[in-house]
Amino acid sequence: MKKILLLIPFLFAGLSSCDTLNQVAQTTIQQYGNPSQLEMSNGLKQALEIGTAQSADQLSAVDGFFKNAAVKILFPPEAQKVESTLRSIGLGKLADNVILSLNRAAEDAASQAKPIFVNAIKQMTIQDVTNILLGQQDAATQYFRRTTTAQLAANFRPVIQTSLNKVGATKYYGDAAAAYNRIPLVTKINPNITDYVTQKAIDGLFVVIAREELNIRQNISARTTPLLQKVFGYYDRNKR
Incomplete structure (x- = not known):
């Protein structure tokens, strides 16, 4: 009984939130009327341009990946035992340098994302717009995954490779892998880290884009123009 009583405020809070959105929707329709197809297209594209630009800016800033727990890049799964082994033999600083440099490379690459998303937005059809606007709450994120992942990977990879070299990640990870591979009886690991960081950078970008999409769908204050409203x-x- 106590658990049920504790849940009641949360249930009412959820209802209140839904009621608020419905009330605002009714007021908006009364004030502006239903949007035309062109307005739907322009409004959604405007929202997506804002959301993707903010996501790219956030992640391309210093510590955009490194200090964001949701997207921070760690050792590859197959190399996590490398990290634990290095730390256990007093090489924790080397492991820390690897992790920092992987994230710095991803931050460098994220700055390449904006024009790719802008191009994908320009290519949207009216059907794409309708499917995204009235689809699932991550419909736009899924659209971008389908239409931009290949180009993001192609553009990110050389930037990440250059950045890994610039900040020493190639050396650090190579040193870490070499140190681990010298330990007797361990399974040797591949010292090449570029493809892994590229994929993790893309995954992190879509995590943040999904949050931005959910924000504008659920947060009235995120609708900053009459067209978005x-x-x-x-x-x-x-x-x-």
Whole structure:
């Protein structure tokens, strides 16, 4: 009984949030009317340009990856025993340098993302817009995964390779792998880290984009223009 009583405020809070969105949607429709197809397209594209730009800016800043626990890049799964072994034999600083340099490389690469997303947004059809606007809460993120991942990988990889060399990650990871591989009876690991960091940088970018998408779908204050208010008011009223 006590657990049920504790849950009641949270249930009412959820209802209140839904009621607020519905009330705002009704007011927005009354004020602006239903959006045309062109307005839906322009409004969604405006929201996506803002969200992807903010995501790229956030991650390309110093510590954008390194101090964000949700996207921080650690040793590859197959090399985690390398890290624990290095730390156990007094080489913790080497392991720390590897992790920092992997994240610095991803931060350098994230700055390349904006034009790729802008191009994907320009290529959207009216059907894409409708599917995204009235689809699942991560529909835009999934669209970007389908349409940009290959180009992101192609653009990120050389930047990451250069950055890994610049900040010493290639050396640090190579040193870590070499130190580990010298330990008797261990399974040797590949000292090449570029492809792993490239994939983790792309994964981290989509984590942040998904958060931005959810924010504008659920947070009224994130709709900073009349067009966004009109289009997402329509979304609130028609969401599945």
